[in-house]
Amino acid sequence: MKEGLNIIVCVKQVPDPEGPPSAFEVDSESKKVIPKGIPPVMSPFDENALEAALRIKDEAACKVTVLSMGKRLAKPVLRKSLAVGADELILLEDNSFEGLDPYWTAITLSSAIKRIGTYDLVLTGRQASDWNAAQVGPGISEILKIPSVTLARKVELREDGVIVERVLPNGYEVIKAPIPSLVTVSNELGDLRYAGIKEIKAVQNKPITTLCASDLKVDLSQTDQIKLLKLYPPVWDRKCNFIEGQDAQEIGVALALKLRVDKVV
Amino acid sequence: MDEYRGVLVFCEVEENIAPITLELLQVGRKLADDLGVELLTVVLGSDIKRIADELVYFGPDKVYVIDDPLLKSYNGDACTTVLERLCEALNPDIILFGQTSVGRDLAPRLSFRLKTRLTTDCIDLSIDQDTKLLLQTKPVYGGNALAVYVCEVKPQIVTVRSKTMSPIAYDENRKGEVIEFDTEIDELIIRTTVIEKVKEEATGIKLEDADIIVSGGRGIGGPDGFEQIEELSKLLGGAVGASRPPCDLGWAPSTHQVGLTGKIVTPNLYIAVGISGASQHLAGMSESKRIVAINKDSKANIFKVAHYGVVGDYKDILPAFIKKLGELK
């Protein structure tokens, strides 16, 4: 593996997607999902992307920069990236960054990446767990005019390029891309490593860079080309027919008979 | 400004016309009729004359073919560029892709090239009668909410979740025009290369095609428990599925995953064992014709979509269930 390369990982802060459905209150009036009793976390696929970067860093010295954009970000959540081994954390914070669509998000992140200047690999999660758009990664690659590979389950950085295993419905394919490239990462790559109390303490006072819209020279005055008309919770009009019985034996038999009567088995 | 007209469907080929394409042509036909415009489709590949000719019988008014040896297998760089050129020539109003491995890669790139917007993973599409714009319904927050979008830049591009639209039927009487779209592909624009493809799919019935699926979740507790799931699915002539944790933990291959980021399935019978019913799992199976849930927690979310529910430990229920099914055969 090649030494001294620069990796940028884009990470989004989201309400914990593993919360129960009751934790996602849908406010149709304001067209917002209001998280109830669930903490903000890094979007899980972005954690996988960060893990991909750290695995490369395990093999060969390189610099990992984490980039996160939002209106107001929870520093402890994103500081975790430093605790697990990222070298630098850059926050893009501005009121105008709230609720940006994937198009403008990619434009904003791309200008931050251009400002950083040198990069050999840009990583994002395959999709964010809140709006599930799955466009920002490929979008950045189009804006920066670099190649992209989506849905990685393994990423290796070599002298002459990036080797990516891309998830397919029936297996995977191995793709070679030049440097620099953008790769979006899937959960098959593996979970982000843990940060111990010691590591978390060690980065508590590490400086973080914060940039706003004017630092990035992005004009976000007209960003409503795609409009959210409606937001509503799913309704299930099904009534579950619970199979009853004296014991498990009876219930198992009753279930088999029901399915037979319905002619599904 | 040029006028944007027509509904364009991106055709996917896996040996033959992919099932998702027939679903897109069905909804595309309806949208085109509602707008009073033509339904167009485009197919890319190498030596695909046979596919192009066959497409006519599935309803498009025009089939555009881009036939080039460089398009033999999917390459994002080449496909984005030729589609960009086709769109510049045709100015379609709406473009439909499948939410598939290819669609997920290609649609975002094309939308950025064309400086328009994209809505991925739509489950419902219709035309607003006043504005004539496309109403795009998509689950968000992993399925905890549904969003309806409208896009005011053209073309309006969406990807459509598989199995949410019924496929269009073959009709030999349909007539349509097959048009070669001539475009030169410079090899230098292709920056990524596929070194190899590795198949990992288990033998037997494909999950997406199975009539009956038995799926296990984290509640199964380990690889041993999955042997019981396997036994039940064999007995029923079905396939084995899983929620995400068993795949992440290596109890089941990752190709078995059902859900938002796994496979979308709509079998006649879906049996969910030890699966809590997170919205991301429901995204992949809630449209199954009959759902049976076995879970020891009577409040589990899976019971909201289940037709039949059994509250109990699967280890106690399954043996009697399997035995009785065996007798009934």
Ligand SMILES: Cc1cc2nc3c(=O)[nH]c(=O)nc-3n(C[C@H](O)[C@H](O)[C@H](O)COP(=O)(O)OP(=O)(O)OC[C@H]3O[C@@H](n4cnc5c(N)ncnc54)[C@H](O)[C@@H]3O)c2cc1C
């Ligand atoms: C962006 C994103 C995408 C995702 N995509 C997917 C996806 O595509 N597919 C997917 O499945 N998940 C997906 N997930 C994960 C999802 O949020 C849930 O974590 C997952 O579906 C939970 O799996 P589970 O129901 O098996 O496990 P749990 O939620 O842990 O549920 C286990 C269930 O088993 C029951 N149980 C335990 N023991 C027994 C027993 N002995 N007998 C009977 N019942 C028992 C319990 O009562 C419980 O209900 C995604 C998550 C995110 C954030």
